[in-house]
Amino acid sequence: MLHGVRLAHQKNTAQSSTVILPTPKRVTLPMRQHLGVPCQCTVSPGEAVGRGQPVGQCPNEASFCSPVHASVSGTVKSIETIDDPWGGQCEAVVIDSDGKQTPWDGLAKPSVASREEFITAVKNSGAVGLGGAGFPTWVKLNLKNGQRAELLLVNAAECEPYITSDYREMLENTDDIEAGIQAVKTWLGIPRVIVAIEDNKPEAIERMRQRATGTNAFEVFSLKSRYPRGAEKVVLHDAAGLVIPEGKLPIDVGALVMNVATVGFLGRYLRTGMPLVSRRVTVDGGAVCKPQNLLVPIGTPLSALADFCQVDSKAARMAIMGGPMMGVAVESLDQPVLKNNNAVLFFDEKQARLPETTLCIRCGKCLAVCPVRLAPAALERAYEAQDPDRLRRLKVNLCIECGCCAYVCPARRPLVQANRASKALIKNKR
Numbered sequence: 001m002l003h004g005v006r007l008a009h010q011k012n013t014a015q016s017s018t019v020i021l022p023t024p025k026r027v028t029l030p031m032r033q034h035l036g037v038p039c040q041c042t043v044s045p046g047e048a049v050g051r052g053q054p055v056g057q058c059p060n061e062a063s064f065c066s067p068v069h070a071s072v073s074g075t076v077k078s079i080e081t082i083d084d085p086w087g088g089q090c091e092a093v094v095i096d097s098d099g100k101q102t103p104w105d106g107l108a109k110p111s112v113a114s115r116e117e118f119i120t121a122v123k124n125s126g127a128v129g130l131g132g133a134g135f136p137t138w139v140k141l142n143l144k145n146g147q148r149a150e151l152l153l154v155n156a157a158e159c160e161p162y163i164t165s166d167y168r169e170m171l172e173n174t175d176d177i178e179a180g181i182q183a184v185k186t187w188l189g190i191p192r193v194i195v196a197i198e199d200n201k202p203e204a205i206e207r208m209r210q211r212a213t214g215t216n217a218f219e220v221f222s223l224k225s226r227y228p229r230g231a232e233k234v235v236l237h238d239a240a241g242l243v244i245p246e247g248k249l250p251i252d253v254g255a256l257v258m259n260v261a262t263v264g265f266l267g268r269y270l271r272t273g274m275p276l277v278s279r280r281v282t283v284d285g286g287a288v289c290k291p292q293n294l295l296v297p298i299g300t301p302l303s304a305l306a307d308f309c310q311v312d313s314k315a316a317r318m319a320i321m322g323g324p325m326m327g328v329a330v331e332s333l334d335q336p337v338l339k340n341n342n343a344v345l346f347f348d349e350k351q352a353r354l355p356e357t358t359l360c361i362r363c364g365k366c367l368a369v370c371p372v373r374l375a376p377a378a379l380e381r382a383y384e385a386q387d388p389d390r391l392r393r394l395k396v397n398l399c400i401e402c403g404c405c406a407y408v409c410p411a412r413r414p415l416v417q418a419n420r421a422s423k424a425l426i427k428n429k430r
């Protein structure tokens, strides 16, 4: 796959070790931080909670869902309804921290002696795809009858500019990544593991290759750096030569794809029993005086990250959760860090300025870069005509919202936004 674009990497925080953010005074824990149905709250206002205590559980055993845990010790202040990042609303548990970070009494290292117990442990850990997808990890690993994974692809491409959280995971938590790989490999009986890393991260490639030597647990594949190498379909093709047919999943071609930070978290969880209560977040952008990677309790308001990294409030014009290509602008810095937030960018005037849009000149540049071979200009016209049948024929649902088309468009057409809106249009018609 040669489509995609070359971007300035801007990995300004790559060489700075992760710093632990001081415990926030309050956290807000939405019951939906994953693809799927929301959790149900299991605590009430006034209740004391320990760090790692479940505060939201899946509605039932089979729910497409991932439990939520208290990221600080303290007292439940309230249960509130908030907007969730998937465009709906959900309940959220608000906890006032006591500053002590006392672990929950019920914490225990999971005991795993079978595949079923492994899946249960992964579910109890609250793990979701930490690279941004938010897919419940236990659902991905819970293979159905007849499904078999021949390959585990650990995605460490991290191809969006600015973001270095996966890179720091590889340098700082190599042991956990290896333990996570061994666990998934053993309990799912997967014969081959590839860790795919872009070649703009030579230190990480070297570190992981050193670790792979002698263990035979995995191979390291160096990907040519080009955005969006980290997209699931692209990385599977480039690192393993596998092509996922339209409408199918990686498991349909015998592969599982997991983000490297998710694998590292699983390794840590199996060692400590502490569920997903914190994560590494890259804070960067033109308005940030001290760009760095922070280890942040889930549910911390973005304002706490902005204060710690000395965001110049006079210069800041826009905050984005995620990278500049696929991230979403946030409306308020009260918004909490979620499980799948790998970066927060604070852009200054120059970075935030929206270019003036002109008419499409039919240059075809958008067509040339699309990694899934869509026709973005035609899709935009079909959206403008509000024509769901044409949008379906043009396969808008295959769009991975990578932003390559909009990036190269000389007319600065809002092509990604049109595709997002088109998907909603089709869903509503259905």
Ligand code: SF4
Binding pocket: 359, 360, 361, 362, 363, 364, 365, 366, 367, 376, 377, 405, 408, 409, 410, 411, 412, 413
């Ligand atoms: S790149 Fe922009 S101007 Fe060129 S065809 Fe696509 S939408 Fe039109």
Ligand code: SF4
Binding pocket: 369, 370, 371, 372, 373, 374, 375, 376, 398, 399, 400, 401, 402, 403, 404, 405, 406, 415, 416, 419
């Ligand atoms: S149409 Fe979708 S997948 Fe193709 S380049 Fe644009 S955003 Fe990426």
